[in-house]
Amino acid sequence: MGEVKLLGGLGFSPYVNRVEMALKLKGVEYEAIAEDLKNKSPLLLQYNPVHKKVPVLIHDGKGIAESLIIVEYIDQVWEGPSILPKDPYQRAMARFWAKFIDEKCISATWKACWSTGEEQAKSKDESVEALKFLEDEIKGKKFFGGDNIGLVDIAANFIGYWLPIISEVKGVQLLTEEDFPNLWRWANEYCSDNFVKEILPNKEALVARFKSR
């Protein structure tokens, strides 16, 4: 099938983790190459000249960048459980929610944790608004993908795993069981799933990473 390499960071990036999740779901053998983003390798600069960011998937000597694009690529190329739904309308909805998570959820919640004062207050409001939409979307479903993990679950990894950890480190309450019972339940379901938990980065390592920022 051709050689597969994944240019990743030092194991902390949710974006790289999305790609790892997809590759493992499909049972793809790959070489993980850790990039030092303060000292980018020629390989990274060659295969992602536009953004110079990770993750980059190199397959058969060709580079693909942007985590959600890579995940769709993996779904298209390799056999195994479907990451995107087969039905065109369900696919469109999955793409919509994945994009929404990237555009509205991650930046708002990240800012809410790391900023202060007025900026933090504004980001907190934006976070609540964004998380409400996800709360409604997950109602009545085990995963965003239905019975099985799909694109949106993979995209929401930051919300499910990284955000609670950062919240704990920074003492900023965002995704609480009281305010978002369904999303809370999903986060626990997702992160304790036997398959997923093996692929998520070690919690202590993440805590240490965020404490040192």
Place this chain on the structure above:
Amino acid sequence: MADKVILLDFYPSMFGMRARVALAVKGVDYEHREEDLQNKSQLLLESNPVYKEIPVLVHNNNPVCGSFIIVQYIDEVWKDQSPTLLPCDPYQRAQARFLADYIDKKVMETGNWIWSEEGQEKEAGKKGFVEILKQMESELGDKPFFGGNAFGFLDVALVTYSPWFQTYETCGSFSIEQNYPKLSSWVKRCLEIESVSKSLADPDNVYNFYSTLKKKKRGL
């Protein structure tokens, strides 16, 4: 059962035009509804409660939002109608998606200079914008279309900027035709496709929309 297809749109919108172009090239019958963005319809607010924006494609009462998502949806649902817009090859498909997203982001980041008054902000924005035109020119190269030999997804994504070129040129006092000949030839080539040219907004119309709105913003 016949398909019921409604497009909630706004005539000068580059994003709305993508849906119009995709529907037209695929020969899909649909009802076009022009939205008043100052007074959005109930259907728009219900169909896109998250962003409350056009375009929204409502297909048999199912709403699809986001211009690139709509174009891909149209390509997948009407897959038996040519042309196929997304490349079949997974790598080419990924590249098309990547470039469409990238250029869109860049235009959104830099395109606001046309709303600024004369000065440093406008010049800086214009400079950033010109960089994207250079990149598009280089990406196109000697290919007849961004998709290669045939009009495809990336062409749908990018041709909808062309009705705005006249506005950019007038605001920035520069000529896209002179500076970016490959891009200009590509636009002309796209306009030769009837379903594309009838879907794009008229550049004069776009300029009138822009100058009316700019005057309003200035409080005139």
